[in-house]
Amino acid sequence: MATIQAVLRKKGNAQNLYPITIRITKDRRTSYISTGQYIDQKFWDAQNKKVKKSHPNAARINRLVLKKLSEANDKLLDAEVNEDFISASEVSESVKGKDKIDFFVLADLHLENLKNAEKHSQHLTQKGRIAKFKKFVGKDRLHFKEITIFLLKNFEGYILNQEKRKPRTAVNYMILIRKIYNLAISEGLAEHSNYPFGKGKIQIRIPESDKVGLSIEEVKLLENASNLTIAQRNAVNVWLISFYFAGIRVSDVLQLRKSDFKDGRLLYRMNKNQKIVSLKVPEKAKTILELYKEHSFGNNDLIFPYLRGTNFSDAQELLTRIKTSTRTLNRRLELVAKQLKIDKKLSMHIARHSFGNISGDKIPIQMLQKLYRHSSITTTISYQSSFMKKDTDDALDKVINF
Incomplete structure (x- = not known):
């Protein structure tokens, strides 16, 4: 007697999503067939052995599960008709269809x-x-x-x-x-x-990135820039706000709201890792933020106008608007760099590198970890190593200054 049913395995992946599998039990032996689909436990109907209708892709996944169940059942029926012995693992291997599931x-x-x-x-x-x-x-x-x-x-x-x-x-x-x-x-x-990866095959080594940040003098050029268009001035202000808050990411800067500022501090949740950030609002940042107050309509309104009108409940639309706005800002920053004769590629991303470049060896690595919001100090050391030059400069001088 054999049983075939869809089950949700108990071991989840790194995203806490659980695999839907087909369990085949025959002669007290069990084998599983993967469907390749992972869902949150709340979407699994354990009683009816299927994905709940509340899941956005319930119909498609349930059709896939039903197809796998049917294939396994057909295999068992064929074996019974032909009076062949077939084990659970053999049914599983047959239904997996290694020749069907390609890269x-x-x-x-x-x-x-x-x-x-x-x-x-x-x-x-x-x-x-x-x-x-x-x-x-x-x-x-x-x-x-x-x-x-x-x-x-x-x-x-x-x-x-x-x-x-x-x-x-x-x-x-x-x-x-x-x-x-x-x-x-x-x-x-x-x-x-x-397997084509590994020693003696394709070895993946992440190349060391060339992090270039602005110097203090170059940041001052941005702070004191005149004869900019309104669009260029706005782009510079967005860049400076990112820099003043230890290089917060452009996606977070564009989503800052008046309600994120309380008692002289910036309090917000980072989009990348959902960490809560609390930073003092520097005087330089206050000056810029004041410029945008009169254009805000309420406490929950965005500071900068680039994402206004976006449906924030639609993650795809929000992502598209952020990417479009970032490209627009970067184009305007390139024009500003050319006008100010800054011989570096000025972009929103370089604001974070500029903070790292200027902080250099001045701030303890543990404090930089807090400012960067890194989970591991190893990440901070790796990131900051591009900007910490004093020890190597001193060592070089000791050798050649004779």
Whole structure:
């Protein structure tokens, strides 16, 4: 007697999402078939063995589960009709359909899980990378055994030489391909013997990034700049607010509201890691914030106008507006840099590097960790190492100044 049913496994992933699987029990032996779908526990109907209607993709996932259940049941029926012995693991291997689930099918499932977890920025970025890899391969189906060292080396060369992208970008592509390959191995869809990553194969090394920040003199040029257009002045003000608050990210600056400022402090929750931030409002920041008070309509209104009219409950729309606004700000900052003869690429991201550059060796690393809102001091040390030059400068002087 065999039983086949859909179950939600008890072990979740890093996002606290749980895998939907097909459990096959025959002759007191159990085997599982992965559907590739992960959901929050609250969306699983344990009584009816299906995804609740409240899940945004309930209908599609339930159709997939029903298809897997039907395939497993058909396999068992065929065995009974032919009076063949078949074990639970054999049914599982047959239904898994290793020849059906290729790299791009699994990649789509991975993207779907990101979307369901509302990781819209990651979803958008990784969707573009998968599309680029598919275009390079030149076909819609790619079996995992076809992902060879030779193919990956050629793709890496294409990104670096044809696309003229930076080494870090090429590494990001390799990390994503490796992630999906690892998922395939964990789900029994690919053999580890064909794995193209690791020692003597494709080794992923994250290149050290070249962090360049403005100097004190260059920041002063921005603070005292005149003859700017209104649009350029607004872009500079957004940049300075980011810098004055230890380089908070542009996505957070654009979403600052009047209600985030209380008793001379900035209190807000970071979008990247949901940490609560509490920082004193410097006098320089107060001066800029005062300029925008008269344009605010209420305590919950945005400080800067770039995201006004956005539906903040629509994460996809919010992400799109932030990206568009950031590109607009960066274009205007480039014009300002040219006018002020700042020989560095001025962008919103460089505000954080500028804070690191000016702080240099002046502030204890533990305090910088708090200002940067890093979870680990190792992250702070790694980030700040590009700007801490005093020890190496002194050491150099001791050798050559004779």
